[in-house]
Amino acid sequence: MTATILFASKSERWDTYEGPLRRALDALGLTYRLGTDFPSEEVDYIVYAPNSGIDDFTPFTRLKAVLNLWAGVEAVVGNPTLKVPLARMVDFGLTQGMTEWVVGHAMRHHLGMDAHIFGQDGIWRTETPPLARDRRIGLLGLGALGIAAGTALARLGFPVTGWSRSEKSVEGITCRHGDEGLRDTLAQADILILLLPDTPATQNILNADAMARMPKGAVVINPGRGPLIDDDALIAALDSGHLGHATLDVFRTEPLPPEHPFWAHPRITVTPHIASETRPDTAAQVIAENVRRGEAGAPLLHLVDRDLGY
Numbered sequence: 001m002t003a004t005i006l007f008a009s010k011s012e013r014w015d016t017y018e019g020p021l022r023r024a025l026d027a028l029g030l031t032y033r034l035g036t037d038f039p040s041e042e043v044d045y046i047v048y049a050p051n052s053g054i055d056d057f058t059p060f061t062r063l064k065a066v067l068n069l070w071a072g073v074e075a076v077v078g079n080p081t082l083k084v085p086l087a088r089m090v091d092f093g094l095t096q097g098m099t100e101w102v103v104g105h106a107m108r109h110h111l112g113m114d115a116h117i118f119g120q121d122g123i124w125r126t127e128t129p130p131l132a133r134d135r136r137i138g139l140l141g142l143g144a145l146g147i148a149a150g151t152a153l154a155r156l157g158f159p160v161t162g163w164s165r166s167e168k169s170v171e172g173i174t175c176r177h178g179d180e181g182l183r184d185t186l187a188q189a190d191i192l193i194l195l196l197p198d199t200p201a202t203q204n205i206l207n208a209d210a211m212a213r214m215p216k217g218a219v220v221i222n223p224g225r226g227p228l229i230d231d232d233a234l235i236a237a238l239d240s241g242h243l244g245h246a247t248l249d250v251f252r253t254e255p256l257p258p259e260h261p262f263w264a265h266p267r268i269t270v271t272p273h274i275a276s277e278t279r280p281d282t283a284a285q286v287i288a289e290n291v292r293r294g295e296a297g298a299p300l301l302h303l304v305d306r307d308l309g310y
């Protein structure tokens with residue numbers, strides 16, 4: 001049987017994805033049609049970006065699955081017209097990129113790099129930072145990205161405590177779950193990294209109460225999703241000096257409007273949702289494998305739980 005695969009993303013993405021997708025599908029010996037324009041009723045799979053413009057899946061009458069190009073699914077998971085399985089993206093390149101971004105920004109704060117990068121003022125500053133083993137890291141989210149970033153930080157010597165919804169065991173990471181686990185994770189987070197999905201259960205998880213539980217001077221690094229943080233509470237905690245800095249890659253509104261107070265805040269670093277992105281060569285292999293599984297009637301990889309929202 002020939003699988004018809006619609007690529008639905010921003011048009012410029014097609015140029016970067018077509019070659020890798022064809023190579024990956026060919027490597028698995030699949031028979032397929034791949035393109036950006038098919039009659040809806042002929043489509044078996046949609047390789048999907050939530051900003052593609054497709055938000056009504058009703059016309060896709062023989063659709064077997066939607067294969068999301070992004071790790072985050074908050075923009076599609078609640079779509080009532082989507083009646084088929086939804087797979088999210090877990091991609092080597094995406095994971096590796098996130099690990100590098102998280103480690104880089106954690107090291108910036110751990111080593112106090114700003115004092116020397118921005119402090120070229122003739123003052124001979126000789127304070128040395130503590131070793132990694134004396135800087136505690138808290139990690140909210142122990143999924144594909146959280147485990148990879150947390151493991152890399154643990155290998156550098158940081159004591160890492162990670163928190164997830166379900167109970168977990170990850171080598172090198174002290175794993176916690178539940179309300180008490182969250183409170184303990186926050187209480188020992190000199191650097192707190194947010195790698196949770198945006199769901200009704202995680203929105204505003206870093207609110208005023210949660211920030212108050214963190215050590216004085218702690219740093220927040222958020223490459224997860226904007227709604228995880230109560231923005232006003234964050235600014236208040238930074239202004240009061242309770243928190244030392246926040247490095248934010250994701251926001252409630254993106255692009256972050258130029259007039260937003262985050263841009264000018266001396267204790268906030270804004271990066272424009274560039275922590276990581278899906279890489280065509282490796283992501284194409286994940287998509288091709290899911291098409292193979294779909295055609296074989298096997299369970300898809302990285303299925304989203306529609307009730308949990310991630």
Ligand code: NAP
Pocket residue numbers: 071072073089090094098140141142143144145146163164165166167168195196197198199201202223224225249250273274275276277310
């Ligand atoms: P994932 O594999 O689905 O992991 C999500 C983690 O969050 C899991 O450990 C999960 O717990 C935990 N979690 C979910 N709801 C929770 C709750 N209510 N309480 C406690 N823990 C909860 O996701 P991922 O691939 O690691 O990606 C994480 C997020 O990163 C994505 O959803 C996306 O928003 C963001 N992201 C950002 C960028 C960027 O460039 N900034 C790029 C890619 C992804 P369980 O383990 O118990 O299920």
